[in-house]
Amino acid sequence: FKINETPFSDSYEIGDELGSGQFAVVYKVTCRKTGAKLAAKFIKKRRYATSRRGVPRNHIEREIEVLRDVGGHENVIQLHDVFETPNDIILVLELVSGGELFDHVCAHEYLNEAEASAFIKQILLGIRHLHNRFVVHLDLKPENIMLLRRGEPRIKLIDFGLSRHIYPGIPVKDMIGTPEFVAPEVVNYEALSPATDMWAVGVVTYILLSGGSPFLGRTRDETFCNITSVNYHFSQTYFANTSQFAKDFISRLFVKDVSARATVDECLQHPWIRGPDIGINDIRVGATINLSK
Numbered sequence: 001f002k003i004n005e006t007p008f009s010d011s012y013e014i015g016d017e018l019g020s021g022q023f024a025v026v027y028k029v030t031c032r033k034t035g036a037k038l039a040a041k042f043i044k045k046r047r048y049a050t051s052r053r054g055v056p057r058n059h060i061e062r063e064i065e066v067l068r069d070v071g072g073h074e075n076v077i078q079l080h081d082v083f084e085t086p087n088d089i090i091l092v093l094e095l096v097s098g099g100e101l102f103d104h105v106c107a108h109e110y111l112n113e114a115e116a117s118a119f120i121k122q123i124l125l126g127i128r129h130l131h132n133r134f135v136v137h138l139d140l141k142p143e144n145i146m147l148l149r150r151g152e153p154r155i156k157l158i159d160f161g162l163s164r165h166i167y168p169g170i171p172v173k174d175m176i177g178t179p180e181f182v183a184p185e186v187v188n189y190e191a192l193s194p195a196t197d198m199w200a201v202g203v204v205t206y207i208l209l210s211g212g213s214p215f216l217g218r219t220r221d222e223t224f225c226n227i228t229s230v231n232y233h234f235s236q237t238y239f240a241n242t243s244q245f246a247k248d249f250i251s252r253l254f255v256k257d258v259s260a261r262a263t264v265d266e267c268l269q270h271p272w273i274r275g276p277d278i279g280i281n282d283i284r285v286g287a288t289i290n291l292s293k
């Protein structure tokens with residue numbers, strides 16, 4: 001994306017604030033030319049190398065490069081335009097107005113398996129699109145997963161501020177992410193990979209089905225210790241009536257050995273995601289199907 005030289009406000013009229021983070025604020029905006037409703041993410045630039053405020057320019061450029069590469073999938077946010085002011089870089093993004101998956105779960109405390117499975121399938125389709133392009137999200141959590149519209153299990157992965165391209169054979173190590181969602185390799189400062197995102201899918205699935213966080217401790221260090229020792233359990237309070245398929249799906253992701261952890265393709269083939277409906281394309285000629293089970 002070439003950064004627009006023209007002033008942002010020449011092209012867009014700013015509306016309500018949609019959300020804000022540590023160094024970014026997102027507004028609903030209207031395109032003056034077309035009337036289109038979009039979202040504008042104002043990212044505060046870091047002014048001095050030694051400052052702790054604002055985002056370094058190369059990090060912002062990396063987010064733009066990732067967004068440009070992954071745009072075009074229905075489960076991934078689309079970047080439309082980029083502007084710059086003295087203090088901010090402005091990303092003009094597709095507007096997603098169904099609210100965060102986080103709020104949707106809170107409103108219901110937890111979801112039934114069919115709804116949770118439908119949401120997770122959408123998340124997996126978005127992640128497959130990223131991983132097929134060697135992009136790793138690295139900050140998957142319910143706050144970064146938004147509903148397209150309320151009440152529909154259609155989601156968009158947003159916020160690629162920590163995402164990056166990770167190519168096979170080029171080890172990448174970094175201490176980033178949100179403690180309760182990070183995988184053991186992040187805590188141990190070992191190589192990050194697409195498997196790091198898959199661990200987070202396990203945490204999101206656990207939360208959707210129970211409302212609770214599997215590894216969260218009373219302190220950050222206790223959380224990290226639970227993660228590196230893969231210390232979790234399916235509390236009877238919330239998982240007593242959860243299917244074996246759902247628990248097996250989660251346990252295939254809470255695997256410390258990244259080479260043994262389920263990949264996004266394996267997750268999409270898992271019975272909990274494929275569900276009972278055997279589509280016509282699953283019926284091989286001559287195969288017998290036991291419909292009684």
Ligand SMILES: Cc1ccnnc1
Nearest residue numbers: 019026039094095096
């Ligand atoms: C918060 C947000 C981000 C991107 N698009 N719509 C809303």
